[in-house]
Structure formats: structure tokens, C-alpha cells
Amino acid sequence: MVRRWSLALLTALCGVLIAAVKFGDGAPGSAALLLAVFLAFAFMLSPLAFPRTSGGAGDDRPVVYWRPGCPYCLRLRARLGPEAARLRWVDIWQDPEAAATVREITGGDETVPTVVIGGRGHVNPDPSWLRDQIAPAAPQA
Structure with a gap:
């Protein structure tokens, strides 16, 4: 803590x-x-x-693994703006299982932000790319 x-x-x-x-x-x-x-x-x-971590198992939102003080996490959070609430934010310093997940994705490091979308991990993704990934589908006419 x-x-x-x-x-x-x-x-x-x-x-x-x-x-x-x-x-x-x-x-x-x-x-x-x-x-x-x-x-x-x-x-x-x-x-x-950062948005409070909510949801858990069964939550189908993309997951962002982060830690306090990380400048890249701050950059991602700031660039996403209100869209950040569409993601599930998990602090790896508070959740040992999340830290283990990040180490598995990154090959042993705790590099954050690490984003998991559709079962695939992305380490320090570009905020504009992530915004495109979480954008709601345009209504079909």
C-alpha cells in the first residue's frame, strides 16, 4: 500500500x-x-x-495492467480521456496475479501498461490505436 x-x-x-x-x-x-x-x-x-478497478472474472472489457507512478501509464490514461472508463484497470502492485500475467506476456518483466484485448497482450500500445480498438461500433443504417 x-x-x-x-x-x-x-x-x-x-x-x-x-x-x-x-x-x-x-x-x-x-x-x-x-x-x-x-x-x-x-x-x-x-x-x-486512474479509474477504480471493477468487475473481474467474466468481465469482457479489455484489461489495462498498470502501476502508480508509471509515466507511460499516465500518458495512456491522459490520452484516452473519458474512454479510459471503458477499460478495466488493474494495478499490478495491488494484485499479484495481475503482475504474474504481465510477466507472462512480457517474457518475465513487469512492463506496463500492458493491455489485453481479445486474449492478446499488447505492451505499451499507442493510445490512438487503443482508442480505435475500444471505440463502439458505428450503428448500421
Whole structure:
């Protein structure tokens, strides 16, 4: 649990310390701005930036295996935007079986994001490709 939050907490703590120094130097505006930037970055590094894992066995949605603090996972999540909710996000640091699945797909590494669609694993796929894969089928006229 601590490992999942360590990078986000460290970032927030650095922001608080830097803001305190700026505030002490008589620059409350700069302090507030820096604190806001660091807290926003800490949020992006935290597990809160990703959709909650829901569903499980029998859930036919594509699965994205990820871990907190992974810049490639953040990139994928940000580029998918609201479409990310159409996927099942599984944190490999929270689920040992998921970590084993990723190691099996990647040949022994825990490289994330790893996406499984239709039983096939894709390591660090291009976000636009993934968006095309999960796009709803156009209604037939």
C-alpha cells in the first residue's frame, strides 16, 4: 500500500516544503502557485488518477495492467480521456496475479501498461490505436 502512494506523497511533501520556503521569503503568490503545481502532479502520480478497478472474472472489457507512478501509464490514461472508463484497470502492485500475467506476456518483466484485448497482450500500445480498438461500433443504417 505504501509503495503505491510513495511517489505521490514525496511529490506533495516537496511541494509543501518549497511553498513554505517561498512563503517565508515573502512571496505568497509564488508559494501558492508552486504548491498547486506540485499537488496536481502528486495527484497524477497517485492511484486516484486512474479509474477504480471493477468487475473481474467474466468481465469482457479489455484489461489495462498498470502501476502508480508509471509515466507511460499516465500518458495512456491522459490520452484516452473519458474512454479510459471503458477499460478495466488493474494495478499490478495491488494484485499479484495481475503482475504474474504481465510477466507472462512480457517474457518475465513487469512492463506496463500492458493491455489485453481479445486474449492478446499488447505492451505499451499507442493510445490512438487503443482508442480505435475500444471505440463502439458505428450503428448500421
